[in-house]
Amino acid sequence: MRLRMMREKMVLVQRMIQGAMPKQLKKVRDRNYLHNTEIMLTKVKMPLPDMMAAVLAMDESVLDVDQVKNLIKFCPTKEEMELLKGYTGDKENLEKCEQYFLELMKVPRVESKLRVFSFKIQFLSHVRKSIKLKIMKKIIFFG
Numbered sequence: 001m002r003l004r005m006m007r008e009k010m011v012l013v014q015r016m017i018q019g020a021m022p023k024q025l026k027k028v029r030d031r032n033y034l035h036n037t038e039i040m041l042t043k044v045k046m047p048l049p050d051m052m053a054a055v056l057a058m059d060e061s062v063l064d065v066d067q068v069k070n071l072i073k074f075c076p077t078k079e080e081m082e083l084l085k086g087y088t089g090d091k092e093n094l095e096k097c098e099q100y101f102l103e104l105m106k107v108p109r110v111e112s113k114l115r116v117f118s119f120k121i122q123f124l125s126h127v128r129k130s131i132k133l134k135i136m137k138k139i140i141f142f143g
Contacts, residue, residue: 037074037097043067048103056107058117065121072114076101 044051044067054062055071063071076084084101091099104110 033074034095034097037100038095040070040074041096041100043070048100052103052107055110055113055117058113058120060117060121060124063117065118065125068114068118068121071104072111072118074100075111075114076104081105 041048044063046054046062051063051071055068080101084098084105087094087102091102094102107113
């Protein structure tokens with residue numbers, strides 16, 4: 001059973017390398033996942049290249065922690081990356097989800113960077129709250 005699944009995936013990868021359309025992603029992931037990815041992308045409301053630039057710059061003024069967590073949640077798998085690596089056609093013909101995967105693939109170690117970005121946002125948030133708390137304590141203490 002496992003051997004059969006591995007062979008099917010290898011056939012998909014070989015087809016992609018030969019230039020077949022990456023609609024094969026629907027066989028790798030279920031339709032709900034791909035649909036949810038597209039919904040998440042519509043909530044971000046910015047062009048994909050701008051979003052990736054914000055990730056690379058770790059600019060917390062552009063993306064909030066929830067958006068970054070969603071980007072982590074919807075990172076492409078290795079199989080999906082392999083399917084899309086061989087695609088040589090027009091990127092405008094791809095669905096939004098596939099275009100998003102291609103943009104993510106441009107960033108080396110994207111999932112690790114997104115996790116660090118999420119940590120940075122959360123850490124800065126806690127530091128800001130801590131500073132505000134200290135100021136409030138001093139105001140109350142000195143009256």
